Amino acid sequence: ETGVTQSPTHLIKTRGQQVTLRCSSQSGHNTVSWYQQALGQGPQFIFQYYREEENGRGNFPPRFSGLQFPNYSSELNVNALELDDSALYLCASSLDRGRGGPNTEAFFGQGTRLTVV
Amino acid sequence: RKEVEQDPGPFNVPEGATVAFNCTYSNSASQSFFWYRQDCRKEPKLLMSVYSSGNEDGRFTAQLNRASQYISLLIRDSKLSDSATYLCVVKITNAGKSTFGDGTTLTVKP
Numbered sequence: 001e002t003g004v005t006q007s008p009t010h011l012i013k014t015r016g017q018q019v020t021l022r023c024s025s026q027s028g029h030n031t032v033s034w035y036q037q038a039l040g041q042g043p044q045f046i047f048q049y050y051r052e053e054e055n056g057r058g059n060f061p062p063r064f065s066g067l068q069f070p071n072y073s074s075e076l077n078v079n080a081l082e083l084d085d086s087a088l089y090l091c092a093s094s095l096d097r098g099r100g101g102p103n104t105e106a107f108f109g110q111g112t113r114l115t116v117v
Numbered sequence: 118r119k120e121v122e123q124d125p126g127p128f129n130v131p132e133g134a135t136v137a138f139n140c141t142y143s144n145s146a147s148q149s150f151f152w153y154r155q156d157c158r159k160e161p162k163l164l165m166s167v168y169s170s171g172n173e174d175g176r177f178t179a180q181l182n183r184a185s186q187y188i189s190l191l192i193r194d195s196k197l198s199d200s201a202t203y204l205c206v207v208k209i210t211n212a213g214k215s216t217f218g219d220g221t222t223l224t225v226k227p
Contacts, residue, residue, distance in 0.1 A: 111160050
């Protein structure tokens with residue numbers, strides 16, 4: 001077990017609705033990254049939060065937003081859901097030691113499988 | 118062209134075989150490299166980091182060629198339990214973004 005937990009595990013939403021996905025990072029980790037994984041593809045980077053601030057964003061529209069809390073847990077919010085948003089959403093936590101420090105590997109939660117109908 | 122490219126496979130090999138996967142990346146500023154394993158409908162799990170000098174973990178050997186911008190993973194003496202999708206991951210240190218390939222599917226058969 002990685003210690004990264006996501007909720008809910010499965011979710012069905014209607015097109016146009018909004019959704020909030022949650023992630024609790026592994027103890028001692030200060031960085032959370034969110035990914036979208038469509039069937040048959042690798043995870044696509046959405047964004048990363050480091051010490052409560054966005055630290056990099058992938059090619060996703062502004063209706064994908066997030067935040068990180070002081071305890072380093074995180075939320076991913078998606079507004080105006082589209083059918084193509086149906087995917088597995090993965091959260092990964094890691095420890096980044098700031099500029100000049102080595103990267104640590106990321107550990108993933110089990111994911112939230114979102115279906116938009 | 119994708120930033121990280123992998124041969125999707127599938128690779129179908131018998132138990133005991135040696136199999137190698139390659140991964141190429143386009144951003145020469147990339148500094149950290151990893152192989153992850155993903156079982157069907159599960160989350161990716163770290164298999165191993167890839168170091169410049171190459172590294173080995175049991176039956177698994179990872180190598181990095183910066184000049185040619187590719188990473189390889191060699192699996193020796195394949196086991197049935199090695200059947201999975203292997204994801205190549207490239208990261209630019211401190212840039213916040215990890216880029217995944219689409220994975221290579223391996224099936225090891227009795």
